[in-house]
Amino acid sequence: MRSGTLTLIGRRLLQAAPAVMGIIVVTFVLTRALPGDPAVFFAGPTADAQSIAQIRKSLGLDKSWPEQFWIYLRDLARGDLGKAVSTGQPVLHELATRLPASLELTLLGLLFAAAAAIPLGVLAATRPGSWVDHLCRLLVTAGVSLPTFFTGLFLVYIFYFLLGAAPAPLGRLHIALVEPARVTGFFLIDSLLARDFEVFRSALAQLALPASTLGIFALAPLARMTRAAMLGVLSSDFIRTARAGGLTSWTVLWVYAFRNAMLPVLTTLGMVFSFLLGANVLVEKVFAWPGIGSFALEALVASDYAAVQGFVLAMALMYVALNLVIDVLYTLIDPRVGVEG
Amino acid sequence: MGRHWRHLRYVMGENPITLFAFSLFFGLVLVAIFGPGLAPYDPLASDAANTLKPPSGAHLFGTDDLGRDVFSRVVVSTRLDLAISVAAVSLSFAFGSLAGGCAGYFGGAVDRMVGRFVDTIMAFPLFVLAMGIVSALGNTVENIVYATAIINFPFYARVARAEASARRGAGYIEAARLSGNGHGRILLFHLGPNILPPMMVQISLNMGYAILNAAGLSFIGLGVRPPAAEWGIMVAEGAKFIVSGEWWLAIFPGAALMLAVLCFNLLGDGLRDLFDPRTRT
Numbered sequence: 001m002r003s004g005t006l007t008l009i010g011r012r013l014l015q016a017a018p019a020v021m022g023i024i025v026v027t028f029v030l031t032r033a034l035p036g037d038p039a040v041f042f043a044g045p046t047a048d049a050q051s052i053a054q055i056r057k058s059l060g061l062d063k064s065w066p067e068q069f070w071i072y073l074r075d076l077a078r079g080d081l082g083k084a085v086s087t088g089q090p091v092l093h094e095l096a097t098r099l100p101a102s103l104e105l106t107l108l109g110l111l112f113a114a115a116a117a118i119p120l121g122v123l124a125a126t127r128p129g130s131w132v133d134h135l136c137r138l139l140v141t142a143g144v145s146l147p148t149f150f151t152g153l154f155l156v157y158i159f160y161f162l163l164g165a166a167p168a169p170l171g172r173l174h175i176a177l178v179e180p181a182r183v184t185g186f187f188l189i190d191s192l193l194a195r196d197f198e199v200f201r202s203a204l205a206q207l208a209l210p211a212s213t214l215g216i217f218a219l220a221p222l223a224r225m226t227r228a229a230m231l232g233v234l235s236s237d238f239i240r241t242a243r244a245g246g247l248t249s250w251t252v253l254w255v256y257a258f259r260n261a262m263l264p265v266l267t268t269l270g271m272v273f274s275f276l277l278g279a280n281v282l283v284e285k286v287f288a289w290p291g292i293g294s295f296a297l298e299a300l301v302a303s304d305y306a307a308v309q310g311f312v313l314a315m316a317l318m319y320v321a322l323n324l325v326i327d328v329l330y331t332l333i334d335p336r337v338g339v340e341g
Numbered sequence: 342m343g344r345h346w347r348h349l350r351y352v353m354g355e356n357p358i359t360l361f362a363f364s365l366f367f368g369l370v371l372v373a374i375f376g377p378g379l380a381p382y383d384p385l386a387s388d389a390a391n392t393l394k395p396p397s398g399a400h401l402f403g404t405d406d407l408g409r410d411v412f413s414r415v416v417v418s419t420r421l422d423l424a425i426s427v428a429a430v431s432l433s434f435a436f437g438s439l440a441g442g443c444a445g446y447f448g449g450a451v452d453r454m455v456g457r458f459v460d461t462i463m464a465f466p467l468f469v470l471a472m473g474i475v476s477a478l479g480n481t482v483e484n485i486v487y488a489t490a491i492i493n494f495p496f497y498a499r500v501a502r503a504e505a506s507a508r509r510g511a512g513y514i515e516a517a518r519l520s521g522n523g524h525g526r527i528l529l530f531h532l533g534p535n536i537l538p539p540m541m542v543q544i545s546l547n548m549g550y551a552i553l554n555a556a557g558l559s560f561i562g563l564g565v566r567p568p569a570a571e572w573g574i575m576v577a578e579g580a581k582f583i584v585s586g587e588w589w590l591a592i593f594p595g596a597a598l599m600l601a602v603l604c605f606n607l608l609g610d611g612l613r614d615l616f617d618p619r620t621r622t
Binding site (some may be wrong): 018019020022023025026027030031141142144145146147148149150153154156157160161168169273274275277278279281282285286296297300301303305308309311312315316319320 | 457460461463464465466467468469470472473474476477549553556557560561562563573576577579580583584585586588591592595596598599602603606607
């Protein structure tokens with residue numbers, strides 16, 4: 001790897017710093033923007049003036065805003081996001097145990113979307129006006145208009161109630177099965193590691209519908225971008241040259257055009273992730289999926305404040321990290337990025 | 342004006358889908374205005390003798406677990422759903438074009454400040470940020486509107502900034518300045534009308550997303566409270582009956598939601614063709 005690339009990656013990491021700072025400031029403001037007096041809220045309905053004052057002191061709410069912000073930063077640095085009221089566990093612990101469930105679902109959904117959207121977009125671009133192109137346009141328009149929770153329920157009705165092909169939309173495994181020994185937290189991987197194929201099959205069956213729901217949602221922007229990027233690249237000069245040079249259409253399409261067209265698609269992936277992380281919450285509710293989304297929903301219903309803000313912070317940091325990975329990948333794939341720097 | 346009308350008719354004739362979207366849009370607006378008058382039953386009246394009845398002549402979309410007429414509830418919801426998203430989009434449009442317009446026109450420190458603000462919002466997964474905002478401000482319909490407005494603000498600010506910055510050096514802006522107009526006047530009366538068309542396209546493309554977002558928030562139990570009729574909450578209430586086969590509770594409000602979003606998305610594409618024929622696909 002050239003040292004130039006490393007410098008560039010380092011610079012990208014530095015560029016993420018203001019975003020992280022912004023996220024921390026926003027979550028801090030959100031925690032302090034509670035309607036009414038947070039101390040009264042945390043003390044509960046039966047509290048008297050003395051216990052409210054005590055809670056105010058213990059929460060640090062009697063201090064000035066800059067001081068409170070400093071304490072907030074210090075707690076964050078120690079990984080202290082407060083305790084979840086509903087379970088009594090630290091929020092960080094709750095998020096960490098539930099994260100693999102959400103990640104497994106989101107990544108599988110994305111994989112499904114990419115596997116369907118990219119070939120579809122490429123085919124649509126190579127045959128403009130054909131039935132594939134029309135199918136692509138139809139799917140793209142329908143995909144962005146479908147509310148995720150509606151798609152999920154629709155799939156449940158068709159595949160669980162009518163066809164009986166899918167298991168009941170209740171969690172990650174059939175109730176009779178035991179979770180595989182926790183290595184990665186991804187049931188698909190853990191069950192394979194434990195050579196427990198029954199668990200693997202059950203986990204895959206439970207994942208199929210929620211992952212397709214997310215996939216259908218992510219398919220539209222990816223297919224649209226692939227088609228547009230591919231159309232743009234195919235009409236450029238270097239493709240004409242490659243064709244004129246007598247290369248096979250396969251080489252021209254997949255080696256020359258595809259790699260160039262993937263760059264804008266990779267950029268779109270960041271936006272798609274933003275939508276997916278949001279849609280994840282809705283899908284987890286529909287399928288009773290025990291991920292961080294349903295944890296946040298339980299917390300929302302119980303007005304469990306620290307838990308919701310911890311969830312927002314964790315999601316935002318994860319999104320920044322994902323964008324960073326995409327940026328780094330971009331730098332590695334596209335040699336031109338290094339030249340201008 | 343006649344030229345625009347001819348262009349409109351040309352685009353409509355060329356693209357029946359846009360015509361369909363426009364008709365759907367007018368249909369939605371009519372239902373939103375006259376909704377309560379069109380509904381055959383009281384959307385809140387329960388009927389213990391007629392619970393969970395499948396769609397029939399008497400109840401077009403069936404009845405729910407309290408015997409309420411699903412069709413009436415879907416029709417009446419239109420006004421609330423459109424009102425939430427129109428209010429949110431108007432707020433983002435007003436503040437977004439003001440902030441973005443100033444950023445593009447003045448440049449420098451204003452530009453950097455607006456840019457930083459927009460970047461901070463965009464650093465969050467948007468729906469998650471909306472959840473956080475509603476939980477912090479309180480669980481009411483107004484806060485759903487504010488949250489939706491905040492997460493859509495970046496889209497308007499970015500378009501307005503790009504358009505204003507491309508035009509700040511244009512001849513007519515210089516001329517306006519030379520003839521003694523102040524910055525506010527130039528922004529409002531010279532730059533404003535010129536950046537309006539791309540902003541209109543942005544509005545209709547964004548409207549669908551705003552509806553989806555607001556319905557998503559009420560689906561997870563934020564904002565609109567039962568027994569109020571709203572598409573998102575109706576789907577949420579109907580969700581538990583899907584596994585036992587009572588599909589009409591969730592599917593009809595969901596389909597109405599989908600139709601509304603589809604309408605605005607198609608309309609956005611159509612408007613883009615109308616204003617900017619170069620990007621036509």
